[in-house]
Amino acid sequence: MQLPQTKFVVIGAGVVLSMAVLVFVGTQGSGMGYYMTVSEFLETPVDAHAGMRVNGKVVEGTIEREATGEDVAFQMTDGIATLAVYYRGIIPDTFVDGADVVVEGRLQDDGVFAAHTLLAKCPSKYESADEYGDATETAELTTSE
Amino acid sequence: MRDLTITLGHYGLFLALATAGWSALAAILGATNRGKGLQRSAEHALYATFGLTFLATVCLVSGFLIDDFRLDYVYHYSSSSQALPYKIGALWGGQAGSLLLWALFLTGMGALMVATNRRKNRALMPAATAVIGGISVFFMILLNYFEPPFATSAARIDGVGLNPQLKNYWMMIHPPTLYLGYVGFTIPFAFGIAALITRRTGDIWFRTTRRWTIFSWFFLGTGILLGSYWAYIELGWGGYWAWDPVENASLMPWLTGTAFLHSVMIQEKRGMLKVWNVLLIILTFSLSIFGTFLTRSGIISSVHSFATSQIGPAFAVFLAIIVFGSLLLLISRLPNLRSEAKLESVLSRESSFLFNNLILVGIAATVLFLTTFPMLSEAVTGRKVTMGPPIFNLVNVPWAIVLLLLAGIGPLIAWRQASTENLKRNFIAPALAGIWVFLLLLALEPRTYLDAFTGTFKSLFTLQVAPMFDQVKTFYPALTFGAGVFVLATVCQEYWRGMRVRMHRHKESVALAFSRMIWRNKRRYAGYIVHVGIVVIFFGIAGSSAYQTETQRLLEPGGYVNIEDYLVRYDGYRLEAVDDHIGAVTMLTVFDRGSGKELGSVEAEQRFHPNMQVPQLREAFHAARAQGVVGHSEYEESVAALYPLIQRLEGSYRREVKTPSTEVGILASISPFDGTRFGEDFYVIPLGVDPATGRANFRVFVNPMVNFIWFGGLVFVIGSLISILPDARERRRLEASMAIEERHVA
Numbered sequence: 001m002q003l004p005q006t007k008f009v010v011i012g013a014g015v016v017l018s019m020a021v022l023v024f025v026g027t028q029g030s031g032m033g034y035y036m037t038v039s040e041f042l043e044t045p046v047d048a049h050a051g052m053r054v055n056g057k058v059v060e061g062t063i064e065r066e067a068t069g070e071d072v073a074f075q076m077t078d079g080i081a082t083l084a085v086y087y088r089g090i091i092p093d094t095f096v097d098g099a100d101v102v103v104e105g106r107l108q109d110d111g112v113f114a115a116h117t118l119l120a121k122c123p124s125k126y127e128s129a130d131e132y133g134d135a136t137e138t139a140e141l142t143t144s145e
Numbered sequence: 146m147r148d149l150t151i152t153l154g155h156y157g158l159f160l161a162l163a164t165a166g167w168s169a170l171a172a173i174l175g176a177t178n179r180g181k182g183l184q185r186s187a188e189h190a191l192y193a194t195f196g197l198t199f200l201a202t203v204c205l206v207s208g209f210l211i212d213d214f215r216l217d218y219v220y221h222y223s224s225s226s227q228a229l230p231y232k233i234g235a236l237w238g239g240q241a242g243s244l245l246l247w248a249l250f251l252t253g254m255g256a257l258m259v260a261t262n263r264r265k266n267r268a269l270m271p272a273a274t275a276v277i278g279g280i281s282v283f284f285m286i287l288l289n290y291f292e293p294p295f296a297t298s299a300a301r302i303d304g305v306g307l308n309p310q311l312k313n314y315w316m317m318i319h320p321p322t323l324y325l326g327y328v329g330f331t332i333p334f335a336f337g338i339a340a341l342i343t344r345r346t347g348d349i350w351f352r353t354t355r356r357w358t359i360f361s362w363f364f365l366g367t368g369i370l371l372g373s374y375w376a377y378i379e380l381g382w383g384g385y386w387a388w389d390p391v392e393n394a395s396l397m398p399w400l401t402g403t404a405f406l407h408s409v410m411i412q413e414k415r416g417m418l419k420v421w422n423v424l425l426i427i428l429t430f431s432l433s434i435f436g437t438f439l440t441r442s443g444i445i446s447s448v449h450s451f452a453t454s455q456i457g458p459a460f461a462v463f464l465a466i467i468v469f470g471s472l473l474l475l476i477s478r479l480p481n482l483r484s485e486a487k488l489e490s491v492l493s494r495e496s497s498f499l500f501n502n503l504i505l506v507g508i509a510a511t512v513l514f515l516t517t518f519p520m521l522s523e524a525v526t527g528r529k530v531t532m533g534p535p536i537f538n539l540v541n542v543p544w545a546i547v548l549l550l551l552a553g554i555g556p557l558i559a560w561r562q563a564s565t566e567n568l569k570r571n572f573i574a575p576a577l578a579g580i581w582v583f584l585l586l587l588a589l590e591p592r593t594y595l596d597a598f599t600g601t602f603k604s605l606f607t608l609q610v611a612p613m614f615d616q617v618k619t620f621y622p623a624l625t626f627g628a629g630v631f632v633l634a635t636v637c638q639e640y641w642r643g644m645r646v647r648m649h650r651h652k653e654s655v656a657l658a659f660s661r662m663i664w665r666n667k668r669r670y671a672g673y674i675v676h677v678g679i680v681v682i683f684f685g686i687a688g689s690s691a692y693q694t695e696t697q698r699l700l701e702p703g704g705y706v707n708i709e710d711y712l713v714r715y716d717g718y719r720l721e722a723v724d725d726h727i728g729a730v731t732m733l734t735v736f737d738r739g740s741g742k743e744l745g746s747v748e749a750e751q752r753f754h755p756n757m758q759v760p761q762l763r764e765a766f767h768a769a770r771a772q773g774v775v776g777h778s779e780y781e782e783s784v785a786a787l788y789p790l791i792q793r794l795e796g797s798y799r800r801e802v803k804t805p806s807t808e809v810g811i812l813a814s815i816s817p818f819d820g821t822r823f824g825e826d827f828y829v830i831p832l833g834v835d836p837a838t839g840r841a842n843f844r845v846f847v848n849p850m851v852n853f854i855w856f857g858g859l860v861f862v863i864g865s866l867i868s869i870l871p872d873a874r875e876r877r878r879l880e881a882s883m884a885i886e887e888r889h890v891a
Contacts, residue, residue, distance in 0.1 A: 005488050015500070025610045025611050032530055032533065036529070061795070069842050090382060090844060095805075
């Protein structure tokens with residue numbers, strides 16, 4: 001192989017290698033987080049909670065928004081266990097009943113999860129909207145739940 | 146009438162599947178001796194496919210226009226109270242309609258390709274037709290069997306309506322723009338494959354599709370910009386880019402497409418990189434399909450993912466066929482793709498373009514890895530992970546700055562081997578300008594930079610890479626500005642040199658020389674304009690991410706607050722019920738803190754979209770909205786009464802009956818008289834507004850230089866549009882290549 005090509009390959013390999021190193025370093029830091037379901041989280045000992053994110057769905061009807069617009073209490077579930085969450089910060093517009101959420105924070109002594117980050121993804125958008133008929137029908141629906 | 150449109154649409158798509166299938170089959174048969182003459186039939190079938198898809202699209206749009214809520218798709222994404230533009234835009238609000246739009250663009254471009262190549266490229270056309278036909282078949286299968294847009298149910302009174310966040314002007318034009326970009330790469334891809342199949346691996350395939358490539362690349366780039374603009378003004382977190390999977394999906398093909406646009410120049414000039422160029426177009430097209438797949442399948446949880454569906458496996462199979470099929474074909478044609486020249490020096494244009502390609506593809510690869518890692522991790526280890534923006538920034542920002550620097554070096558460095566003379570002549574002045582700006586910025590805050598400098602070396606000696614980059618980060622803005630000024634200076638120098646020659650030789654005025662120079666060599670000088678646009682975008686990103694500030698204040702109407710260089714007065718609020726929402730509009734007046742001069746006023750709104758499926762709420766909302774024309778105080782009272790009603794209903798239904806959304810207020814300083822504030826945004830979000838008292842909780846971002854991103858975007862658009870115009874020089878070059886190729890074949 002000619003010299004210029006060798007030189008280019010060496011420098012190029014350096015570029016690629018540095019990218020790989022940066023990716024590796026990045027995944028060791030705080031940028032990457034594991035997340036757990038609610039029940040997995042509750043089974044994990046408290047001292048292993050650091051840097052954990054919890055994923056679940058917002059239990060319908062549990063959202064209590066405060067007038068400040070940046071405080072909200074709600075419950076989230078993975079279908080097995082339920083976790084009470086308190087969050088302060090910008091509430092995303094996608095945060096609604098049934099939304100898929102990821103919270104980051106810590107479990108307080110009173111069993112409430114104090115979240116400092118809240119990510120929300122729209123539920124399969126209004127698909128349960130048909131449930132609203134007239135009021136009586138829905139009343140039955142809520143009692144049967 | 147109603148039944149007719151549904152029937153027409155439904156069967157139109159079915160027939161489109163048949164014609165697309167025939168176009169692929171006939172093109173393949175036509176290429177053999179037996180099916181002579183079938184190529185014309187294949188091309189006509191592509192026209193027919195486009196016509197039928199167009200018909201189906203018209204039918205679906207008319208379903209939206211006449212509120213035909215029997216159509217499931219119309220029911221889900223429209224409602225009778227939805228404004229007209231959003232009824233049309235709802236076409237791509239969901240899965241089936243988006244796929245239909247994709248198919249419409251694809252078949253439209255296929256038809257255009259046939260129309261423009263009636264007498265040209267007869268050797269490449271059969272294979273290209275077959276590729277376009279095959280891809281159309283895939284989308285028609287999806288539309289007929291996986292996501293039929295014309296599925297119906299029993300009649301319904303009203304529709305659910307489009308997701309409120311999507312009701313935004315920019316969001317309406319963003320998806321079609323992106324799709325045009327994604328889809329457009331199909332044409333150069335088809336010609337690339339045709340070149341491999343026919344072993345005509347010269348430069349015809351990419352010269353003939355050069356404008357297609359720029360067109361797609363332009364729309365993809367514009368789509369990305371529109372998307373970030375939408376995120377910025379609609380999502381209300383003060384930022385414009387979050388390395389969200391959907392965003393990444395559109396960035397990756399744009400990066401590889403950029404690499405392709407640059408690397409084909411080396412094949413044109415030196416006959417090198419033939420394999421690499423085919424590989425790049427395969428990669429770009431595959432990433433376009435992958436991008437559509439990511440966006441539409443909802444496979445990776447994305448903060449603003451609006452789609453979840455079952456079409457994932459179908460896309461995965463299709464993507465696998467594309468990738469492996471193309472690569473196998475490429476491998477079988479390697480002997481036809483031998484390079485005609487060798488790299489002669491690392492200091493040459495070839496090598497600077499190669500580095501540009503390496504970085505662009507490298508960034509695309511890391512983004513791909515980081516975007517798909519959560520999916521892989523969950524599949525392999527069962528652990529769910531998230532990849533935050535810090536990782537993407539850590540990996541990509543340093544190399545993006547090097548890339549910026551290369552944008553200044555590449556166009557000026559000599560081919561083959563740069564002489565010292567060439568380097569001196571082209572780079573001394575621009576390099577000095579760049580270094581001067583860099584040092585000037587360092588001198589503004591010597592302490593900070595000195596600390597970061599020593600910190601960097603401390604971490605370096607203890608081999609801690611992550612903390613080292615935390616320190617290096619401090620230099621990114623200054624490095625970006627330095628590199629950017631270097632590029633701008635090279636461009637100015639080139640423009641000036643070109644103009645001076647014209648002014649001397651043709652005795653032209655400055656303006657005439659300027660415009661004629663660009664016109665006569667659009668590719669080169671418009672390319673420089675695009676570079677300028679990218680530099681300005683880099684400036685905007687560097688400035689707004691390094692110097693953004695965030696403040697939060699609780700204010701009563703009439704209250705004042707100081708935020709950074711601003712004095713803000715909360716004037717008051719009004720309640721409204723319009724379109725499909727109620728809202729509290731807060732009004733603020735912004736002053737310059739030092740001089741007290743009024744800068745302007747801003748309105749920001751907190752909205753609630755009542756759930757129209759709740760009869761009581763729907764009636765109350767419509768009643769309040771109807772009052773809008775009657776009298777002001779009654780109107781406000783009836784709107785105000787909706788808030789407690791919602792609360793009461795939520796109590797009895799035990800679930801929320803509203804969807805919140807926020808309209809941010811932005812005061813942009815974009816007048817040249819704004820001085821140091823030029824390009825800055827005062828960006829306010831009302832987090833909560835008490836409908837009774839107007840007491841409001843505001844979050845305010847001050848985003849310096851953020852408007853440079855949109856200015857740069859505009860320059861990018863202008864440059865790309867000029868380079869897409871027909872060019873006599875390019876046409877001559879293409880004709881020359883074709884003549885050479887014909888002689889070779891004969």
